[in-house]
Amino acid sequence: MHVDGTEKKWVILSFLMAFAMMGILTAYAINYNIRPPSNVETVDSNALHLTKEFAEDNLGLKVLADGTVTVTMVAARYGFYPQNLKVPSDTSIKFRLASADVLHGVHTAGTNMNTMVVPGYVSELTTTFPHVGKFPMFCNEYCGLGHDYMWSRLIVVPKDQFTLPAPQGGAQ
Amino acid sequence: MEARMAASESRLPLANIWIAFITFALAAFMGLYQVAERSGLFPKIEIIELYFRSVSSHGVIMGYVLTTFFIMGFGYWVASSSLKIPLWGGKKLGWLGFLISLGGTAMAAIMLFTGKASIMYTFYPPLKANPLFYIGAAFLVVGSWVWCLQMVMTMNVWKKQNPGVPVPLSMYGMTANAILWFITSLGVSSEVLFQLIPWSLGWIDTIDVGLARTLFSWTLHAIVYFWLIPAYIAFYTLVPKAAGGKLFSDEFSRISILMLLVFSLPIGMHHLYVDPFQSAGWKFVHMIGTFMVAVPTLITGFTVIASMEVAGRLRGGKGLFGWIKALNWSNPMVLAGGLSLLMLTVGGWGGVVNASYSMDVAVHNTQWITGHFHLIFAGTTVIMYFAIAYYMWPSLTGKPLFSKKMALAQLWLWFIGMLILTLPWHILGLIGQPRRIGVPPYSAEFTAPWEPYLILMFTGGVILFFSALLLIINLLFSHLKRKSSERPVMEYAQALHPSLKMPTLLNGFGFWTAVIAVYMVASYGYPILQFFLMETHGTFPWSI
Numbered sequence: 001m002h003v004d005g006t007e008k009k010w011v012i013l014s015f016l017m018a019f020a021m022m023g024i025l026t027a028y029a030i031n032y033n034i035r036p037p038s039n040v041e042t043v044d045s046n047a048l049h050l051t052k053e054f055a056e057d058n059l060g061l062k063v064l065a066d067g068t069v070t071v072t073m074v075a076a077r078y079g080f081y082p083q084n085l086k087v088p089s090d091t092s093i094k095f096r097l098a099s100a101d102v103l104h105g106v107h108t109a110g111t112n113m114n115t116m117v118v119p120g121y122v123s124e125l126t127t128t129f130p131h132v133g134k135f136p137m138f139c140n141e142y143c144g145l146g147h148d149y150m151w152s153r154l155i156v157v158p159k160d161q162f163t164l165p166a167p168q169g170g171a172q
Numbered sequence: 173m174e175a176r177m178a179a180s181e182s183r184l185p186l187a188n189i190w191i192a193f194i195t196f197a198l199a200a201f202m203g204l205y206q207v208a209e210r211s212g213l214f215p216k217i218e219i220i221e222l223y224f225r226s227v228s229s230h231g232v233i234m235g236y237v238l239t240t241f242f243i244m245g246f247g248y249w250v251a252s253s254s255l256k257i258p259l260w261g262g263k264k265l266g267w268l269g270f271l272i273s274l275g276g277t278a279m280a281a282i283m284l285f286t287g288k289a290s291i292m293y294t295f296y297p298p299l300k301a302n303p304l305f306y307i308g309a310a311f312l313v314v315g316s317w318v319w320c321l322q323m324v325m326t327m328n329v330w331k332k333q334n335p336g337v338p339v340p341l342s343m344y345g346m347t348a349n350a351i352l353w354f355i356t357s358l359g360v361s362s363e364v365l366f367q368l369i370p371w372s373l374g375w376i377d378t379i380d381v382g383l384a385r386t387l388f389s390w391t392l393h394a395i396v397y398f399w400l401i402p403a404y405i406a407f408y409t410l411v412p413k414a415a416g417g418k419l420f421s422d423e424f425s426r427i428s429i430l431m432l433l434v435f436s437l438p439i440g441m442h443h444l445y446v447d448p449f450q451s452a453g454w455k456f457v458h459m460i461g462t463f464m465v466a467v468p469t470l471i472t473g474f475t476v477i478a479s480m481e482v483a484g485r486l487r488g489g490k491g492l493f494g495w496i497k498a499l500n501w502s503n504p505m506v507l508a509g510g511l512s513l514l515m516l517t518v519g520g521w522g523g524v525v526n527a528s529y530s531m532d533v534a535v536h537n538t539q540w541i542t543g544h545f546h547l548i549f550a551g552t553t554v555i556m557y558f559a560i561a562y563y564m565w566p567s568l569t570g571k572p573l574f575s576k577k578m579a580l581a582q583l584w585l586w587f588i589g590m591l592i593l594t595l596p597w598h599i600l601g602l603i604g605q606p607r608r609i610g611v612p613p614y615s616a617e618f619t620a621p622w623e624p625y626l627i628l629m630f631t632g633g634v635i636l637f638f639s640a641l642l643l644i645i646n647l648l649f650s651h652l653k654r655k656s657s658e659r660p661v662m663e664y665a666q667a668l669h670p671s672l673k674m675p676t677l678l679n680g681f682g683f684w685t686a687v688i689a690v691y692m693v694a695s696y697g698y699p700i701l702q703f704f705l706m707e708t709h710g711t712f713p714w715s716i
Contacts, residue, residue: 015467036532040702136604
C-alpha cells in the first residue's frame with residue numbers, strides 16, 4: 001500500500017480540523033449551555049383544550065411560583081396563539097409550545113428562538129432577547145395550504161418598562 | 173462481436189438514464205415556475221395550491237427519481253464496462269427492478285401532479301396524501317433494491333473469478349453506494365410500510381409523528397451520500413482520465429469511500445436539531461458523527477486536486493499554479509470536475525454551519541437550508557451527473573456527442589445559474605425568510621429587505637432552466653443521430669502507483685457492514701426504542 005507523505009499530512013490535518021470543530025461546539029455546549037432545543041415530553045394534541053396548561057385562557061406570559069418567566073403558546077393552523085406577544089428584554093424566558101393539529105415551526109430571525117412544534121410533543125426552549133423592537137414569528141415548516149398566512153408578532157419591550165404579572169401558585 | 177454485446181448491455185443503463193433526465197426536465201420546468209412565483213414579479217401565477225403541488229413534485233423528482241434512476245443506470249454501465257462480466261441475475265432481473273421502480277414512480281407522479289400529494293418530499297405526517305403516493309414511493313425504493321443486490325452480487329462473482337486482484341475502483345465505489353443505499357433506505361421504508369401506508373388507508377387511526385420523523389432522519393442524511401458517491405466515483409476514475417493524468421491514490425480513494433459509508437449513516441439526527449422529541453445528548457452524538465463525515469470529503473478534495481495537478485504537469489504546466497492553466501478545460505469532464513469542487517467548497521462551508529450543534533438554530537428551516545442543499549446537491553452533484561452522461565454517451569449510444577461546445581456552455585450556465593440562485597438564498601435565510609413559502613402576506617417591514625435577493629433568485633432560476641434544456645437537446649440529438657461511430661470503450665483512470673494487491677479491508681465490505689450495524693444500533697437504537705417505552709399520543713390524519 002502506497003501512502004504519499006503530503007497526503008498523510010493532509011489526512012492528519014483533516015482529522016484535526018474535524019476535532020477542532022467538535023471541540024469548539026462541545027466547549028460552547030458545556031460552558032455556555034448553548035444547545036439545540038430538546039424536550040422529550042408528550043401531550044395529547046387532539047385534546048389540548050382539556051389540558052390545564054394549553055387551555056385557551058392559560059396561554060401567554062406568566063410568572064411561575066419559582067420566579068420563572070414562562071410563555072405558553074399553541075400553534076394551530078394558521079396562527080400562533082396568543083397572536084401578539086409582549087415580552088421584556090434581557091430576561092430569561094421559557095417558551096412552551098404545543099401543536100393543536102399538524103407539524104409547525106416557529107422562528108424569529110436574529111434570535112435563538114427556533115423550534116419545531118410537533119403534534120404529540122411539547123416543545124420547550126429558554127432564551128433571552130437582548131434587542132428591543134418588533135419581531136416576526138414565522139411558521140417555518142410547511143403545514144398546509146395556508147402556511148404562508150401563519151405568523152405572529154413578538155414585541156420586545158425594555159425591561160424597565162415592563163411590569164411582570166404576579167407569580168402564580170403551583171408549578172406549570 | 174464485442175460491439176454487439178456492448179449494444180445489448182447498454183439498453184438497461186440507457187433506459188434508466190433517460191427516465192432520470194426526462195423527469196429532470198419536467199422538474200426543472202417546475203423549478204422555473206417556483207422561482208417566478210416566489211419572486212413576486214408575476215402576481216397572476218401566484219396560485220398557492222399550484223405552488224405547493226409544484227414544490228412537492230419538484231422535490232420528489234429531483235431527490236428520488238432523477239437520482240435513483242441515474243445512479244442505477246450509471247451503476248449498470250460501470251458494472252459491465254469495468255468488470256466485463258455478465259450481470260449477476262441477468263439483464264432480465266435488472267429490467268424487472270427498472271419496471272417496479274418505474275411503475276411506482278408513475279403512480280406517485282399521478283398523485284403529485286393531480287394535487288393529491290402536496291405534502292413535500294419529506295412526507296410530513298400528519299398531513300396525509302393519497303395512499304397511492306406512498307405505495308408508489310415504496311415501489312420506487314423496492315425496485316432499486318434489485319439494483320443493490322445486482323451490484324453487490326456481480327462484484328462478488330468477479331472477485332471469485334479474480335482472487336487476490338483489487339476490484340476496479342469504479343465498481344468498488346458503486347458497490348459501496350449500493351450497500352449505503354440499501355441500509356439508509358430502511359429508515360424511510362419502515363416509516364412508509366409500517367406507518368404511512370396503513371395509516372393513510374385507515375387501517376390504523378393515528379400516527380406517532382416523533383417516530384415517523386426519527387425514522388425519516390435515518391434516511392435523510394445518508395441519502396445525500398448515495399447521491400454524492402457517483403460524483404466522487406467520477407472524481408476518482410473519470411476526471412483524471414479525461415484530464416490526461418492518473419489517479420493520485422487508489423488506496424485513499426477507497427478509504428474515503430469507506431469512511432463515507434460508515435460515517436454518513438448514523439448522523440441523521442442533525443436534521444432533528446430543533447425537534448423536541450429527541451434529547452440534546454443524542455443530538456450531540458450525531459453532531460460528532462456529522463463532523464467525522466467532513467474528513468473523507470476533505471481527503472477527496474486532496475486526491476482530486478492532486479490528480480488534476482499530475483495531469484496539468486504532464487501537459488507542461490509549471491510553477492505553483494501553472495498546472496491549473498495547463499489543464500484541458502475544454503473537456504466537459506474536466507470542466508465539470510473543477511466547477512463541482514468550487515461549489516463543494518462553498519456549500520461545504522455552509523454545511524458546517526448547519527451541522528453545528530449551536531449555530532443551527534440561526535438557520536434551521538430558513539431559505540439558507542434550501543440554498544445549502546441546492547449548492548451541494550443540484551450544483552456539486554448534479555453537474556457531475558451531466559458530465560458523466562456526456563462522458564458515457566458515446567460508449568452507451570455508439571454515437572458521438574452532438575456538440576461539445578453546447579456541453580461546455582451548458583456546464584458553465586449551470587454553475588453560474590446555481591451561484592446566482594443559491595448565494596442570495598443563503599442571505600435570505602440569514603435575514604429570516606422561511607423555506608417553503610410562496611408569496612406570504614407578512615408585513616412589509618419584515619419583507620422589504622428580501623426583494624433584491626428575490627430578483628437575483630429568479631435570474632438564477634431562468635439561467636438554470638435554459639441550461640437544463642441544452643442538456644436534453646444535446647443528449648437527444650446525439651442519440652437520434654443516424655450515423656453510428658465506432659463504439660468507444662468506457663475508460664477509467666489508472667492509479668499513479670497501481671496496486672497489485674489490496675488489503676482485504678480495502679477490497680470488500682463484510683467487515684464494514686458489521687461495523688455499520690453496530691454503529692447504527694448504538695446511535696439509533698434507543699432514540700427509536702424510546703417511542704415504545706413512553707406513552708405517546710398519536711395524531712389523526714389532516715388534509716392539506
